Amino acid sequence: MLSNSSKYAIKGVLYLALNSDEDHKVMVRDMHGVVHVPEAYLAKLLQELSRHGVISSTRGPRGGFFLSKEDRKRSLMDIVKVIDGEKRVKSCVLGVKDCDTDQPCVLHKLVGANKSKFIKVLENTTILDLIEGKRDVEEFFPV
Amino acid sequence: MLSNSSKYAIKGVLYLALNSDEDHKVMVRDMHGVVHVPEAYLAKLLQELSRHGVISSTRGPRGGFFLSKEDRKRSLMDIVKVIDGEKRVKSCVLGVKDCDTDQPCVLHKLVGANKSKFIKVLENTTILDLIEGKRDVEEFFPV
DNA sequence: AGATTAAAAGACATTTTTATCCTTTTTATG
DNA sequence: CATAAAAAGGATAAAAATGTCTTTTAATCT
Ligand code: FES
Ligand code: FES
Numbered sequence: 001m002l003s004n005s006s007k008y009a010i011k012g013v014l015y016l017a018l019n020s021d022e023d024h025k026v027m028v029r030d031m032h033g034v035v036h037v038p039e040a041y042l043a044k045l046l047q048e049l050s051r052h053g054v055i056s057s058t059r060g061p062r063g064g065f066f067l068s069k070e071d072r073k074r075s076l077m078d079i080v081k082v083i084d085g086e087k088r089v090k091s092c093v094l095g096v097k098d099c100d101t102d103q104p105c106v107l108h109k110l111v112g113a114n115k116s117k118f119i120k121v122l123e124n125t126t127i128l129d130l131i132e133g134k135r136d137v138e139e140f141f142p143v
Numbered sequence: 144m145l146s147n148s149s150k151y152a153i154k155g156v157l158y159l160a161l162n163s164d165e166d167h168k169v170m171v172r173d174m175h176g177v178v179h180v181p182e183a184y185l186a187k188l189l190q191e192l193s194r195h196g197v198i199s200s201t202r203g204p205r206g207g208f209f210l211s212k213e214d215r216k217r218s219l220m221d222i223v224k225v226i227d228g229e230k231r232v233k234s235c236v237l238g239v240k241d242c243d244t245d246q247p248c249v250l251h252k253l254v255g256a257n258k259s260k261f262i263k264v265l266e267n268t269t270i271l272d273l274i275e276g277k278r279d280v281e282e283f284f285p286v
Numbered sequence: 287a288g289a290t291t292a293a294a295a296g297a298c299a300t301t302t303t304t305a306t307c308c309t310t311t312t313t314a315t316g
Numbered sequence: 317c318a319t320a321a322a323a324a325g326g327a328t329a330a331a332a333a334t335g336t337c338t339t340t341t342a343a344t345c346t
Contacts, residue, residue, distance in 0.1 A: 001236060001258075002236060003334095004239070004333080004334075005333075005334075007238065010237060025292095027293085028293085029292090038334090039336095040335065040336050040337075041335050044295095044335085044336095047295080050293085050294085057292095057294090058292085058293080058342085059291085059293040059343055059344095060291055060292055060293080060341090060343025060345095061291045061343065061344040061345065062291085062292085062343080062344065062345095063291075063292050063293060063342085063344085064293080076250075089144075092285055093145060093150070094150050094153060094154060094283075094285050095150065095285030095286050096147070096150075096286060097285055103282065103285075105282060105285050106157070106273050106280070106282065106283045107219075107264075107273070111264055114260050115144075115261075117257050118254055118258075121250075121253045121254055125250075125253060130249050130250070137249070139247075139248065140237075140248070140249045142235055142238030142246075146303075146304095147304070148303075151304095170323090171322090172322095181305060182306090183306050183307070186323075186324090187304095187306095189323090190323070190324060194324085200322090200324095201313075201314090202312045202313055202322050202323045202324075203312060203314050203320085203322055203323080204313070204314045204320065204321045205313090206312085206314080206322045206323065207321095208323085
């Protein structure tokens, strides 16, 4: 479905959504325990997301990672695209090519609808959608 | 979704379903081109399936891999279980634990239904279901 | 300005997945 | 029984995913 790295990245971003903003930045050191991701690895993933403009960060004292207002409107697919690439999640169940309705594989009629629904969820669900009304919800960060 | 190995394995089994039976066994040498899988690697995967009783094989002259009547009633999940393990496909979208309706992650209500539907397709679709009425269908073997 | 802090960057290590090659064992058949 | 054909098995290798460590850069605070 999604790589571990993408799962990690999503959990990291959700943590930032719940616990950070422009003037409350979060260090990786303080979050990796809660989201159950190795510190250095989470740092790397967040750096990657930041470099691609999906999340925000500043260096130095009082620095850290955080989500701007804009960042919160990002979709889950924006995260997955950076970490896994779109190709991986859109590939055909039996092949490596993109799932293709014009040249459907033998399994397509059985699972194609499901697949595209899943992709639509990733594309249409924003960080904001997931956290609205919630604070410090530990169930966001399963092992 | 599924590992490449599982995709390979499924395509291999489908080829056998279309082109083999008890007295028309198929050598890996003759099928790897059609299903687009490296010869030695496909051999390994089929051996693994055979060892677990999901497909059949005999050695020696006029030997090869084939599907018995019984083998054809196997589900796709039987294949995936051998190659990837059940855990991988059933794991939560955000974690490594099994997707758990009792302790759903924040994404579960958005994708959980899809996931279980996909799993049900794997569990309830037999090889026979996929090939009935069809012969030598190249669209079974996407790249 | 200088010291300190934290991310950025990139080198390095490990593990898993994917893939190849070579030898051994089994078996049908002449 | 000899032979050849085919899977089985093991050793190895290449690539990708996962994970760690060290150095560099930038921001902040004294
Ligand atoms: S073409 Fe194979 S799943 Fe859509
Ligand atoms: S618990 Fe996470 S997808 Fe079901």
